[in-house]
Amino acid sequence: MTMHEPYYLSLQRRKWLTSLARRYPQRRSIALPAVWAVQYDWGFIPAPAIEEIAEVVGITPAAVREIVTFYSMFREAPVGRYLIGVCGTLSCALCGAEGLLDYLQEKLGIKPGETTPDGLFSLEVMMCLGACAWAPAMLVNQRIHVRLTRTRVDEILAWCRENA
């Protein structure tokens, strides 16, 4: 078996995973953290990273692939600089989420699942984001935005463009 040089998982990431593994009774528990680490550094899970993750965690590539495809936050293809996830579930839907999604599609000129040609924005509909009492809500990369209005969405998009 060929051992993979640190590539998708840097040496630093591997060290961190090794120390994390000591806190779990079984090494395979670092499978999700390892996939997360690749996604943080690369923005998605490149297909060739699967074998390297498998080797570091000590499970089969098929088991890693299963994880990547099962959990909806893991992505197999790159997305834009800002991934906008609009909550589409009941509490948000009762408070304008359908209109919010239309508004974003109109402003960005893309549909859910697409990325703007400049690579800046991707749009997705997400399942309940746990912000039900502050609807409508959307996640922009790691940050939740709540009680959205047209004005607020305009501000957020402008901020993203300025800070890209």
Add this chain to the structure above:
Amino acid sequence: MLDLQYKPVLLDGVVDLADNPTPDAEWFDAYRRRGGYRTLEKVLHTMTPAEVVECVKASGLRGRGGAGFPTGVKWGFLPKDSKLPVYLVCNGDESEPGTCKDRPILEQRPHLLLEGIAISAYAIGSHTAFLYIRGEYFHAIEVMNRAIEEARARGVLGLHVLGTDFSLDIVVHSGAGAYICGEESAMLNSIEGRVGWPRLRPPFPAQKGLYGCPTIINNVETLAKVVPILERGPEWFHSLGTERSGGFRIYSVSGHVKRPGNYEAPMRITLRQLIYDLAGGIRDDRPLKAVIPGGSSVPILTADHLDTQMSFEGVEEAGSLLGSAATIVFDDTVCMVWAARNMAQFYRHESCGQCTPCRQGTAWLYKILDRIESGRGRLEDLDLLQNIPTKIEGRCVCALGDAACAAVKSGLHYFRREFEQHIERGRCPFEKPYTQFV
């Protein structure tokens, strides 16, 4: 009569997300200053684990994650003679639509939760606890990790907790977008580094759970409550609620109310008080049409049920379940077919696909509801909607399948005429102003 002047315990000092989407957490020193970790200290120095379990039993505390199982009784199910390590898992997956009550605890009161986990771990003899947080809660994950670092540095976690022989590590495990991982046995698989497929029971986790070892799984709010219970005594806690529903709980009120939010209240509160007194009543003073009282997985209630007591037994008597106590409020403009379709879409997306009745059934429910809502429904569809749940319920590994049927069944029960109107007119008869974004 209920005293609405009740002062919050868990949400004390918590900022509403609408006022500040990135509020500061209460860090170690601030928590310590207001008496934090004193209860853990008292427990470790003066109580045996069995006494802690007895105290939690006497408090009448029942699980806040959904099923409402008595917490102390669950802890008592652990085998007494096992040589295997015992694990504690804190469930912070919070993905049940309508539910947003664990978020403020995770984001703003991290040390209260750590203290609750520590006391509970001591009670059940566990030295490793896992805190599973849904992947979308990036901020909560960061806060909890930092709080754990602080607690270790101050000797509250680690080899000698507060200078005693008790040792405890708490590990944050991040999910990655799968509602089903909130189901306790799926969560165990996810922590083990597998896909989140629920496990067949028996064996129950208390016998054979994480890594095949005895495991207790409790919700974030449940474990946070262990602190005030041990601090002020089980009688105090129990007496706030009812005989069968001890204490208080956090109700997440969302939908068409004037002041949506998390309200911590004694479990004697009625639905009317919750909606009209705490949440300010219905938006624009419109009539109330329906309420889902316990997260999207429980049957819908109507305006006729406003005097329902929001205790486990009260909501059950009304024909629903208290579940996660997430109260979703619908005014009279809501189309019930549209609402049922939204729920069906959620469950179709979140079914793990392991059981055929759930995988296929949730897909069919969505497909049929979508066709009725978009005006392509047939009258036979109503029979199908009635029939499909009988093919799902009780035939699956976990409760998701049953949960997916709740809104459809109760929606049809109370609002059948609306479903028929969609089919007769070949279109949705509602204007749905609430879908507008301004």
